[in-house]
Amino acid sequence: MPIKRMWGGRFEEAGDQLVNQFNASISFDQEMAHEDIEGSLAHVKMLKETKILPATDADKIIAGLEKLSARLAKDGLPFSIDNEDIHMNIEALLTEEIGPVAGKLHTGRSRNDQVATDLHLYVKKRLPVIIDELKALQEELVIKAEDNVETIMPGYTHMQHAQPISYGHYLMAYFQMFQRDVERFAFNMKHADLSPLGAAALAGTTFPIDRQLSAKYLGFAKPYHNSLDAVSDRDFVLEFLSNASILMMHLSRLCEETIYWCSYEFGYIELADSYSTGSSIMPQKKNPDMAELIRGKTGRVFGDLMGLLTTMKGLPLAYNKDMQEDKEGLFDAVKTILPSIKIMRGMMATLKVKKDKMEHATHHDFSNATELADYLATKEIPFREAHEIVGELVLKGLKTGTNLADIPLAEYQKINPQIEEDVYTCLQPKVAVERRNSYGGTGFAQVREQIAEAKELLANNK
Ligand code: ARG
Numbered sequence: 119m120p121i122k123r124m125w126g127g128r129f130e131e132a133g134d135q136l137v138n139q140f141n142a143s144i145s146f147d148q149e150m151a152h153e154d155i156e157g158s159l160a161h162v163k164m165l166k167e168t169k170i171l172p173a174t175d176a177d178k179i180i181a182g183l184e185k186l187s188a189r190l191a192k193d194g195l196p197f198s199i200d201n202e203d204i205h206m207n208i209e210a211l212l213t214e215e216i217g218p219v220a221g222k223l224h225t226g227r228s229r230n231d232q233v234a235t236d237l238h239l240y241v242k243k244r245l246p247v248i249i250d251e252l253k254a255l256q257e258e259l260v261i262k263a264e265d266n267v268e269t270i271m272p273g274y275t276h277m278q279h280a281q282p283i284s285y286g287h288y289l290m291a292y293f294q295m296f297q298r299d300v301e302r303f304a305f306n307m308k309h310a311d312l313s314p315l316g317a318a319a320l321a322g323t324t325f326p327i328d329r330q331l332s333a334k335y336l337g338f339a340k341p342y343h344n345s346l347d348a349v350s351d352r353d354f355v356l357e358f359l360s361n362a363s364i365l366m367m368h369l370s371r372l373c374e375e376t377i378y379w380c381s382y383e384f385g386y387i388e389l390a391d392s393y394s395t396g397s398s399i400m401p402q403k404k405n406p407d408m409a410e411l412i413r414g415k416t417g418r419v420f421g422d423l424m425g426l427l428t429t430m431k432g433l434p435l436a437y438n439k440d441m442q443e444d445k446e447g448l449f450d451a452v453k454t455i456l457p458s459i460k461i462m463r464g465m466m467a468t469l470k471v472k473k474d475k476m477e478h479a480t481h482h483d484f485s486n487a488t489e490l491a492d493y494l495a496t497k498e499i500p501f502r503e504a505h506e507i508v509g510e511l512v513l514k515g516l517k518t519g520t521n522l523a524d525i526p527l528a529e530y531q532k533i534n535p536q537i538e539e540d541v542y543t544c545l546q547p548k549v550a551v552e553r554r555n556s557y558g559g560t561g562f563a564q565v566r567e568q569i570a571e572a573k574e575l576l577a578n579n580k
Contacts, residue, residue, distance in 0.1 A: 160335035226325035234314035313338035317348035320436035373409035390468035422447030
């Protein structure tokens with residue numbers, strides 16, 4: 119006996135098995151089972167309220183859906199590939215529960231608005247969870263930054279020692295990056311918070327449905343204005359994937375530095391044993407696998423974004439089956455970013471900062487060269503000229519192995535008799551950092567200011 123398909127009325131031949139498999143999405147769209155039942159409940163309640171369905175029928179359907187919801191939460195539901203996707207599986211199970219009256223549920227809607235509704239609900243539900251995880255990571259960064267306001271490290275440009283900075287300042291830069299991620303995900307809500315339900319297949323319906331009401335039941339801000347747009351818009355998913363990609367890019371940059379900095383050559387930090395792994399052949403190894411994995415997983419999230427952008431490109435209005443491909447990438451991105459944020463938080467919370475090693479790296483370099491040039495500029499030497507003078511001192515120092523702080527005062531006074539003993543204070547990395555007190559700079563007072571503002575943001579859950 120060929121299987122009976124829900125849309126099988128106009129077909130004479132049974133489906134090919136491979137075609138049925140290829141067509142089916144139940145293996146992955148069961149991820150939205152809760153959302154699907156939720157959407158159906160709102161729809162049938164609206165059908166009841168508008169008297170499109172008699173209350174007795176609607177109540178049977180409501181009771182059946184509630185039963186399915188409870189079964190799903192308790193033991194899961196027995197989905198079958200014969201029923202193609204989550205929508206038809208739920209309807210088939212509802213029919214098993216309450217009989218043919220289940221067939222009235224689909225009045226005035228289509229799978230096209232149904233799947234879009236499920237997807238909106240799915241994204242809406244995950245956004246606050248992701249924001250909360252990001253906030254927890256930000257809190258950890260603030261705690262670490264507070265402990266390290268006066269921890270001096272080399273600041274880099276082009277991966278070359280540039281100017282000494284506060285490690286707390288460095289951590290707060292990531293705080294700011296994650297703050298923008300939080301704000302982007304919060305904005306994502308605006309476009310996720312629209313109800314496609316009732317747009318039906320593409321053109322609306324002749325039934326006197328109340329889209330505002332079903333939107334309200336589902337907690338959506340409002341229905342989509344245009345039925346064609348409602349069923350074919352996946353911008354909110356693309357925005358999600360784009361936000362997720364930018365977030366992963368941020369995490370990946372932090373991972374990259376973490377990997378460098380726990381290497382022998384840098385030795386600025388040491389990861390906790392619990393966030394490291396060993397080697398099966400080299401007994402001495404302690405590897406930063408978690409950081410590498412997050413960096414690696416960035417690629418798959420970028421892939422999720424590129425995949426859907428490419429799928430959507432060139433799709434005519436309205437629904438096309440191509441859009442069934444919108445789900446796996448989204449689910450994958452959610453399942454990738456959540457543990458990545460959590461792992462990053464744990465890694466940051468438990469890593470040991472080797473403050474001496476960090477500061478030491480700033481003593482045997484020329485990262486105080488700007489300080490000297492700035493100092494000369496205060497002695498009425500134009501900055502350009504000061505830059506040239508210091509450049510020559512650096513060149514000489516590199517050849518003779520002399521740091522700027524080791525040049526005797528007499529030598530300095532040959533350059534300019536106004537140079538005094540205080541030049542050596544300026545050249546100390548810690549002093550150099552402390553004095554960079556322009557707004558948003560690495561000066562200790564500025565870093566403390568940033569931390570105070572960050573705490574306020576966190577306290578207000580902004
Ligand atoms: N499984 C389908 C999807 O995910 C549901 C919508 C099907 N609509 C249709 N007209 N075939 O996109």
